[in-house]
Amino acid sequence: MGHHPIKLTRWASIVALFTLLTSLSLPGLASPWQILSSDSQHLLEQHTEQAEGVVALRLSTTMDASMAQIIAVLEQVEHYPEFLPHFRQVRRLGSQGDSELVYFRIEPPFIKPRDYVLAISNRHSVSGSFYQRQWHSANQHAPEANDQVVRLWLVEGSWQLIRIDDDQTRVVHQIRTDMGGNLPNWLIQMASEHGLKAVVNAVAERAGSGSP
Secondary structure, eight states, rough: OOOOEEOOOOOOHHHHHHHHHOOOOOOOOOOOOEEEEESSEEEEEEOOOOTTEEEEEEEEEEESOOHHHHHHHHHOOOGGHSSSSSHHHHHHHHEETEEEEEEEEEEESOOEEEEEEEEEEEEEEESSSSSEEEEEOOOOGGGOOOTTTTTOOOOEEEEEEEEEETTTTEEEEEEEEOOOTTHHHHHHHHHHHHHHHHHHHHHHHHHHHHHO
């Protein structure tokens, strides 16, 4: 699965795209993204127009690592169980068109393990200043389900990277999931917010250390 270039030839185009991604609303238009928390390192937002049980979150930050270092961490999925919290099994299944098919099994605390298959694709700008990795559920390629694991049927998201300089990268990580299993909404929300921050911090630490 290769990278597919986006023809953005000017830095201004990159800035405009990033502005769109971080939902700076036009005057008179209400944004569906609501700020949940903000500090010197992270901006956490929630998309408010979602069905019951579905959580959509977006976390923006700046990582002290080059785009190349972060991309290497994100694309070498076989290493995820080494550093991402609750990831217990990751297995490449092949490809479908421009997307790679990957099986994941996660084991969050206090609830049954979850599993799912994602179709993952990558895009980057010709200039190398912008990169996007996005995914959606592809459970038709998953192994047979069993009652020991809850299969997740809605798992969507993306990583968006914008080069600041050789040592810093602006990062936006977005997820939209239904955790299944009839969990209470407050628990889903709390676990999703904590999990999103933990994943972003783990990727930042891994990329900063130079490990893939």
